[in-house]
Amino acid sequence: MSRSMTAEERRAFLSEGTRTAKVSVTLKSGEPHVSPVWFLLDGDDLLFTTPADSVKARVLRRDPRVAVCVDLQEQPFAFVAVRGTAELDEDPEAVRSWTERIGARYGAAPSGTDTGSGPAPDDAYHRPPGVLVRVRAQRTTAVSYDDE
Amino acid sequence: MSRSMTAEERRAFLSEGTRTAKVSVTLKSGEPHVSPVWFLLDGDDLLFTTPADSVKARVLRRDPRVAVCVDLQEQPFAFVAVRGTAELDEDPEAVRSWTERIGARYGAAPSGTDTGSGPAPDDAYHRPPGVLVRVRAQRTTAVSYDDE
Numbered sequence: 001m002s003r004s005m006t007a008e009e010r011r012a013f014l015s016e017g018t019r020t021a022k023v024s025v026t027l028k029s030g031e032p033h034v035s036p037v038w039f040l041l042d043g044d045d046l047l048f049t050t051p052a053d054s055v056k057a058r059v060l061r062r063d064p065r066v067a068v069c070v071d072l073q074e075q076p077f078a079f080v081a082v083r084g085t086a087e088l089d090e091d092p093e094a095v096r097s098w099t100e101r102i103g104a105r106y107g108a109a110p111s112g113t114d115t116g117s118g119p120a121p122d123d124a125y126h127r128p129p130g131v132l133v134r135v136r137a138q139r140t141t142a143v144s145y146d147d148e
Numbered sequence: 149m150s151r152s153m154t155a156e157e158r159r160a161f162l163s164e165g166t167r168t169a170k171v172s173v174t175l176k177s178g179e180p181h182v183s184p185v186w187f188l189l190d191g192d193d194l195l196f197t198t199p200a201d202s203v204k205a206r207v208l209r210r211d212p213r214v215a216v217c218v219d220l221q222e223q224p225f226a227f228v229a230v231r232g233t234a235e236l237d238e239d240p241e242a243v244r245s246w247t248e249r250i251g252a253r254y255g256a257a258p259s260g261t262d263t264g265s266g267p268a269p270d271d272a273y274h275r276p277p278g279v280l281v282r283v284r285a286q287r288t289t290a291v292s293y294d295d296e
Contacts, residue, residue: 020221022170024182032215034172034182036227067180069170073221075255077168079184107223 005142010080013142014041014070018106021046023135024067025059033059038106040098045134046082049099052090052130060086066135078144082137089132099129153290155192158228161290162189162218166254169194171283172215173207181207186254188246193282194230197247200238200278208234214283226292230285237280247277 005013013019024034033055037048046068050056060066064086071079089095102108153161161167172182181203185196194216198204208214212234219227237243250256 018222018225020219020225022172022182022217022219024170024172024180024215026174026178026180030174030178030211031213031231032172032174032180032182033231034170034180034215034217035229036217036219036225063178065179067172067182069182069184071168071170071184073168074166077166077184077254081183083179083181106225 002143002145005078005080005144009144010140010142011041011044013072013078013144014046014080019070019072021048022069023048023056024069025056026063026065027055027059028062038102038108040102040105042134045136047098047102047132047134049095049102049129049132051128054131056133057088057131060088060133064088066133068135076145078142078146080140080142082135082141083139084135084137087134087136089134090130091132095129095132098132150291150293153226153228153292157292158288158290159189159192161220161226161292162194162228167218167220169196170217171196171204172217173204174211174213175203175207176210186250186256188250188253190282193284195246195250195280195282197243197250197277197280199276202279204281205236205279208236208281212236214281216283224293226290226294228288228290230283230289231287232283232285235282235284237282238278239280243277243280246280 020036021039022034023037027033039046039048066086068082168184169187170182171185175181187194187196214234216230
């Protein structure tokens with residue numbers, strides 16, 4: 001049986017452990033694109049950082065529409081799906097500060113210490129971030145399958 | 149340090165446990181949409197079922213371009229991102245057979261036993277599936293952060 005999470009449950013779900021957000025944008029061609037990011041909540045906004053030349057950053061500068069999914073990948077399963085608008089901030093101090101806070105959630109090495117030897121395309125975990133993305137939710141679906 | 153998975157590692161990663169796939173499509177408005185699905189590999193194709201009237205089914209009938217992300221949400225983190233094309237099959241026997249096989253991976257109740265009392269929009273886990281979606285990968289990124 002499915003049920004909607006309360007707002008409090010939704011925030012707890014999004015903040016638990018090292019859950020990642022799968023961020024979806026629409027490429028100029030109209031093709032969908034989805035990739036994982038580390039994130040934090042700030043109120044009800046989802047915040048992540050990404051390299052200034054990542055697919056996400058380039059697309060969101062042109063078209064701020066974004067969709068995000070966070071889910072529990074085991075029984076009893078649950079997910080939060082957000083459709084919203086991205087606000088980009090390239091202020092170096094804001095980017096640095098949030099990158100450190102986000103990295104602390106996920107147990108990252110200090111920012112800038114690991115850029116990898118051959119990062120994959122749009123591999124935002126291991127290139128220096130240059131953009132802070134704030135996702136303002138416009139529509140949220142938050143579904144749990146437990147028996148509460 | 150990031151590295152690309154081998155093809156064998158990628159298939160093992162996608163098949164491990166109850167990992168879900170986050171499936172992204174582009175709505176008619178150009179807005180991105182992403183939601184979680186249960187899936188199985190068939191060779192290198194990703195297969196999932198979805199209600200015939202789900203957002204995914206409706207979009208993919210019109211535009212078969214699809215992006216999929218599967219990730220490990222804890223250290224050392226890893227992800228597979230696929231861009232490809234969806235082939236839809238509405239043959240009831242194919243849908244039933246794959247729904248059962250996929251459900252077996254995730255420990256689902258037999259298909260049709262739980263349609264929920266108030267499923268969320270596009271809640272594909274608990275409405276009767278009507279479409280089998282086969283994602284044929286055209287470009288795959290598979291990144292691991294372990295030290296192998």
